[in-house]
Amino acid sequence: MLPPLSQSQGSGFADEFAIVPERDQDTDVIDALMDASFGQERHNLTVYKLRDGYPPVRQLGFIAMDQQGKARASIRYWPIQVEGSSLRYLLLGPLAVDPTIRGGGLGKALVSRSLDRAVELGFDACLLVGEPSYYGSFGFTNATALGFKLPGWVELRRFLVRELQSNALAKPESRGLINPVKTRTK
Numbered sequence: 759m760l761p762p763l764s765q766s767q768g769s770g771f772a773d774e775f776a777i778v779p780e781r782d783q784d785t786d787v788i789d790a791l792m793d794a795s796f797g798q799e800r801h802n803l804t805v806y807k808l809r810d811g812y813p814p815v816r817q818l819g820f821i822a823m824d825q826q827g828k829a830r831a832s833i834r835y836w837p838i839q840v841e842g843s844s845l846r847y848l849l850l851g852p853l854a855v856d857p858t859i860r861g862g863g864l865g866k867a868l869v870s871r872s873l874d875r876a877v878e879l880g881f882d883a884c885l886l887v888g889e890p891s892y893y894g895s896f897g898f899t900n901a902t903a904l905g906f907k908l909p910g911w912v913e914l915r916r917f918l919v920r921e922l923q924s925n926a927l928a929k930p931e932s933r934g935l936i937n938p939v940k941t942r943t944k
């Protein structure tokens with residue numbers, strides 16, 4: 759029997775899936791899930807300038823695993839930096855749930871679990887491009903209004919940010935142009 763999702767995650771799949779750290783063996787399944795959810799053209803999006811060729815934050819990769827041990831939903835994060843700031847920032851995503859099991863709470867369970875871990879790991883703030891109505895319940899608000907910029911086009915209403923540590927974004931120098939944080943790996 760898999761460990762159940764905690765009640766606070768509100769999953770309709772509490773007995774069928776477990777939220778666990780991503781494993782090396784999940785890579786191909788996750789790639790297929792992202793292709794099915796977003797298509798190959800996702801790599802043209804501005805956020806992929808911050809992902810492609812850079813390693814994700816390993817401790818923040820989580821999956822929803824079914825009873826056969828297969829990854830059926832995934833969330834990953836990339837480290838990013840803001841020009842002129844020494845704070846530790848994250849880019850949330852991609853997040854995707856197998857189309858056959860959407861709407862049962864797995865997406866929210868993955869966001870909730872991984873954000874809790876990001877706070878524990880000491881990251882200061884998290885940015886993303888996604889639906890405000892979905893991420894608003896996790897405390898995300900408009901990032902452009904606070905002075906953040908992505909290195910390319912983005913639908914401004916979908917560009918969101920949330921502090922992970924109290925008052926992390928209080929100072930104006932904590933907001934600005936976002937860049938990748940690591941040396942390229944390929």
Ligand SMILES: CC(C)(COP(=O)(O)OP(=O)(O)OC[C@H]1O[C@@H](n2cnc3c(N)ncnc32)[C@H](O)[C@@H]1OP(=O)(O)O)[C@@H](O)C(=O)NCCC(=O)NCCS
Pocket residue numbers: 795796851853854855856859860861862863864865866867887888889891892
């Ligand atoms: C978006 C996604 C991750 C949500 O995961 P999920 O497990 O299906 O959804 P959850 O059970 O966690 O949440 C369901 C709630 O989210 C809402 N929701 C689902 N997709 C949404 C979307 N694209 N925009 C806004 N709200 C959405 C539902 O209406 C529902 O609202 P309710 O709780 O008020 O009834 C999933 O539908 C998915 O993989 N979609 C395709 C990929 C994608 O769009 N990823 C997000 C990119 S930012």
